[in-house]
Amino acid sequence: MPEIKLAIDAMGGDNGPSIVIEALAQQLHECSSHHFFVVGQSDSLTPLLQQHGLHEHPQVTLINAEQVVHMDDKPGQALRSKPNSSMSVALELLSKGEADAVISGGNTGALMAKAYFQLKTLPGVLRPALMAALPNQQGGRSYLLDLGANASCDSETLFQFGVMGSVAAQVLENAPSPKVALLNMGEEEIKGNDVVKNAALRLTESEHVNYQGFVEGNHLFSGKADVIVCDGFVGNIALKSCEGLATLIVEQLKSALMSHWMYRWFFRFLQKRTQKSWERLKPDHYNGASLIGLRGVVIKSHGSANAKAFGSAIRQAIIEAQAQLPERIKDRVESVLLEQH
Amino acid sequence: MPEIKLAIDAMGGDNGPSIVIEALAQQLHECSSHHFFVVGQSDSLTPLLQQHGLHEHPQVTLINAEQVVHMDDKPGQALRSKPNSSMSVALELLSKGEADAVISGGNTGALMAKAYFQLKTLPGVLRPALMAALPNQQGGRSYLLDLGANASCDSETLFQFGVMGSVAAQVLENAPSPKVALLNMGEEEIKGNDVVKNAALRLTESEHVNYQGFVEGNHLFSGKADVIVCDGFVGNIALKSCEGLATLIVEQLKSALMSHWMYRWFFRFLQKRTQKSWERLKPDHYNGASLIGLRGVVIKSHGSANAKAFGSAIRQAIIEAQAQLPERIKDRVESVLLEQH
Structure with missing residues (x-):
């Protein structure tokens, strides 16, 4: 190297x-x-x-x-x-x-x-995009972009994000033909605003992207797509909402576990034994968003x-x-x- | 009654x-x-x-x-x-x-x-909105709207959502002056697109809403605001992204806990002892979105x-x-x- x-x-x-x-x-x-x-x-x-x-x-x-x-x-x-x-x-x-x-x-x-x-x-x-890797249920990573470099995007820009994200997933994950999807409020073609609908048309037409269609927010972590594209406003809010939920769950879990010495003891034991599978989900592991x-x-x-x-x-x-x-x-x-x- | x-x-x-x-x-x-x-x-x-x-x-x-x-x-x-x-x-x-x-x-x-x-x-x-309650870290509920009734909204519509959400929180939570915020990709006034910026101006001017400014996605669950307003595209994706993350965490937790009889036994014990605090977070508890x-x-x-x-x-x-x-x-x-x- x-x-x-x-x-x-x-x-x-x-x-x-x-x-x-x-x-x-x-x-x-x-x-x-x-x-x-x-x-x-x-x-x-x-x-x-x-x-x-x-x-x-x-x-x-x-x-x-x-x-x-x-x-x-x-x-x-x-x-x-x-x-x-x-x-x-x-x-x-x-x-x-x-x-x-x-x-x-x-x-x-x-x-x-x-x-x-x-x-x-x-x-x-046309525009740079901020992209980050997210852990998914398949044990791999999905790439989400844009995370906030652009408050709004036209459909050509979203299309380009699909192209750039596809190259990134190929290079970083050795994926020969990464599945690219657009983040939308429904999976049917009629869902969403004109910008995502037109971006979908552009992605469908291109031979350079393995476009899979729309995915909803619940598929950010499912592994259904390797690359998920949205504008920076939506991507930023989606990712930060997840951050907020994770904080709530961790707080709740901590207060439940710390309420008794036996829970604390067991938690530490469990943490050690299952470290590998959790390690994959830790934010530390995913730090480093790329401005592509x-x-x-x-x-x-x-x-x-x-x-x-x-x-x-x-x-x-x-x-x-x-x-x-x-x-x-x-x-x-x-x-x-x-x-x- | x-x-x-x-x-x-x-x-x-x-x-x-x-x-x-x-x-x-x-x-x-x-x-x-x-x-x-x-x-x-x-x-x-x-x-x-x-x-x-x-x-x-x-x-x-x-x-x-x-x-x-x-x-x-x-x-x-x-x-x-x-x-x-x-x-x-x-x-x-x-x-x-x-x-x-x-x-x-x-x-x-x-x-x-x-x-x-x-x-x-x-x-x-102008438009109806889909609104749901979310549990927050303060032990209360925050209301998020719109969750998908409107793929895009102008600023006057977002302003009205702030007004309607405020009434809902007053009535449903007995909150005398619910704190209303706009969901944005940053908290500073210059952040976001023109629609949220203009909605912010309208909310600031009105005497009928206790407007607090912009909040980011991580505040959906923090309790910083009682009512959080966004368009249906963003709200739908934010909520479903959280659903996706919750599924990932639960799956990971289950597979860690089910890998050994002792974990399973302890998990059941813990579940019983901490039922009350978890009950508050369960989606069952929050089922029922209002079309207001x-x-x-x-x-x-x-x-x-x-x-x-x-x-x-x-x-x-x-x-x-x-x-x-x-x-x-x-x-x-x-x-x-x-x-x-």
Whole structure:
């Protein structure tokens, strides 16, 4: 596998640089062939790198960037007033070809705006999309996009998301012909609004997508489709609603289990014995949403990620960069555009 | 409490009339003052009523309706070609004032179309909405609407949903000033599409709604808002996505727990001891979505409801009819319309 150069925005995320450097230290043990640009305020980062024995590590280069994009900065403001932020400098390394991928746990809106502005979309791609993997009942993963890069989409954009998602599932899951579906409020052709209906027509016509039709929300986790497409408004709300429900269930389960010593004891026992099957469902395991459709690999780590979860985002970046996902998407979009003419 | 006359579409739902009559038998023990019109094919229903000792029960009247709306009928077809269906005849009893509420577990699209056509909306109400209660982390309930009556909505319609949901939460939860929020892909004012942004402006201006701003999907279950408003496309997908996640978690939990006799034994023990706190989360408990904004109480039971869940839908219908929810909504909408002029 080729050596990958990763640019890490070390200042992003709710937990700041400490978890980023901790994650890096963990990953360095596993990735002896890659190089890491750690981008951010050197005053904060140097002691952390020293603490983990990474200060003069041959695989690590510290790149100073004085500005920090905060979690509550408005995307437009961050774009205009913070050109020297760790986020912008990391993206610059990517756009100049000095890095192969960027990972950031920072402000999602700012990351999307800066990545769009600094990298631009691939030729023919209308809009980038935020995509994440979800565990499914078949024991595999399904990819959902868009998760919030676009508040509204026209049908051509949804169609392109189907194409891009299909390439991503092929590359990341070794699926020869991933099943692509549109998320809708019913499975019948007459259901939904004009945008999804027209997107369905476009997907049905294309030879480059194995289109399966509409799926409802309950199929996000069923494995009925490998790629599920919707606009960013719907995708964001669907995913966050699930987050909300998971929190409610965990809270309820905890309060039931913690009410008696015997439950607590049993729970720990059960947890150990069934760890493998649960591991698959843990959000840590799925951290690392991909901003696809751009001229480079950009991975968004969850703001609240711990070091283990941030490590998943780093691995996701390495996989996408090694597979040259942007180039693969570019090739497919080209074929699709040729098909139309 | 006044006597309520309920018209039950006995032919709807995946499990057919048997669960409807079983639910009725259970409810009759608790509702000695109400009257039930059981609407459907008398050939199927008579033996079931006899079996439960309800055949000549003074509180039960069997109304024959030969046609049945099937779960896969198209709404438009059902509307045009099945005027003598159990669903239509039940709605007719309501529109004529012979019944105070309708309950159906049948085809949602057909029920919405027929209810809209046969009952019409309340004066000034643009569109009806499907609304359901969700359990929240505060131990209470939040109301989500629209769940799929409208594939897309303009901002005035979303504003009205906020008004109607607010009245519903006041009446059903005895909340003096329910907190109303719009579901969006972010909490900041600049987030989302023009429709939610304009709906937010309308809600902020109105004195008739305690508007709190935008909430994200993770707040569906947090209790941050008592009423959460979105269009039917988003609401349907959000709720069904949660259904999908719940199924995945339950499947995973079952397979972990059933893998060893000791887990099974402990699970049963735990289930008994913590029944009360789980009971609150069970879908059975929340069965019965309200189609509000119409000139009458219409309750949609989940297609896969068992007798216990169908019983919840019956109780929901009684509560809304006793509280005269449609009249209360009518009064509030009138005040809102006056405010605008």
